[in-house]
Amino acid sequence: MQSLTSLQPLAVDAAYERLRKVVRKTPLEYNQRLSQRYRCHVYLKREDMQVVRSYKIRGAYNMMAQLSPELLQQGVVCASAGNHAQGFAYACHHMQVNGTIFMPVITPKQKLQQVRNFGGDKVSVILVGDTFDQCLGEALKYTEESHKTFIPPFDHPSIIEGQATVGKEILDELSGIDWLFLPVGGGGLAAGVGYYFRTFSPQTRIIGVEPQGAPSLTVALKSGGPVTLPQIDTFVDGAAVKRIGQTTFEYCKEVLDDVRLVPEGLVCSTIIQLYNENAIVAEPAGALAIAALNGYRKELEGKTVVCVVSGGNNDLDRMPEIKERSLQYEGLKHYFLIRFAQRPGALKEFVNNVLGPNDDVVRFEYMQKTNKESGPALVGIELQSREDYEYLLGRMKAHQINFTTLNDDSALFGYLV
Secondary structure (H helix, E strand, O other), X not given: OOOHHHOXXXXXXXXXXXXXXXXXXXXXXXXXXXHHHHOOEEEEEXXXXXXXXXXXXXXXXXXXXXXXXXXXXXXXXXXXOOHHHHHHHHHHHHHOOOEEEEEOOOOOHHHHHHHHHHHHHHEEEEEOOOOHHHHHHHHHHHHHXXXXXXXXXXXXXXXXXXXXXXXXXXXXXXXXXOEEEEEOOOOHHHXXXXXXXXHHOOOOEEEEEEEOOOOHHHHHHHHOOOOOOOOOOOOXXXXXXXXXXXXXXXXXXXXXXXXXXXXXXXXXHHXXXXXXXXXXXXXXXXXXXXXXXXXXXXXXXXXXXXXXXXXXXXXXXXXXXXXXXXXXXXXXXXXXXXXXXXXXXXXXXXXXXXXXXXXXEEEEEEXXXXXXXXXXXXXXXXXXXXXXXHHHHHHHHHOOOEEEEOOOOHHHHHHHO
């Protein structure tokens, strides 16, 4: 980590003044359960309680508020996986500016509806592409052809300044922070808040947290600059970016002490835990920072820790997938391809002799539709504890069951399950 003098200064205080009447100063809440679990003092910065349920309004409004009346009249454009679009839509409605929003086809319905709610008749939505990066390309092409102004989701100093106001609010309320955990997608939040903390709380260790399936910053740091990833897991949609921004990368590499990758399954377990224990509805990107705490458990003991819950725009339609990924990550749900012996009673013997008393068959499907009694079967089994898995495998081998495990074979799992 080098001196901040190599970075363009950010006018965070000016951005804060612009935003005061538009954004909500979100709570910085002490979390008793997390503090007990990690033997430290954990505070959550609740940007999921922002006016658009994420911090993204800060950057979008800050940039638009600095455009000339002539540029605003021509119209503005953005590309977003959801949260930036909501902040952009709110700003368009508030400022009475016409906006065009490009969003990936896979955008959750809840986010799409919220965009329309916040923007009203001031915004139009165009769904295109399966990833944010495909969507971005179309948005930039449209912006150039229509001579409008593009409001980027992260890679611009004005956007970074707006996101940095999250850091100002934290430090205005709490001092002596030892650790700060920030989610990383395109890097705008991590760059801005990291810069502000490095300036006014230099003793704080700042950790950027990325989803394991979309490690754009991690790869960029190893490569010496932004790299376009050939493919990503889009599950953590608010942080699933194939290429981190050039400007945000320059800030992140200087202000972050570490970058941690978190498995998507752990993110899902964290979402469920936050809801069950705290009634917090966090979206996948919003749970990233908290999901990283376990990786620093020993170092955090006795320390003051802040995690930014970046957003709460979670579609209830996604909950079955969230639960599924969580169970698999926790080692409680396993899938097998089982070739049952071609004789009467083989399936009954499997249920009576192989399954443990607490094991539950949650999926059973013969893979051959003709003569299905003799074909291989896809079997999903849910366990009560991770340790039960080895006992299950032992019983399957002892009874000479012909099986293939699917959880560790990503290609076969994706094809069959």
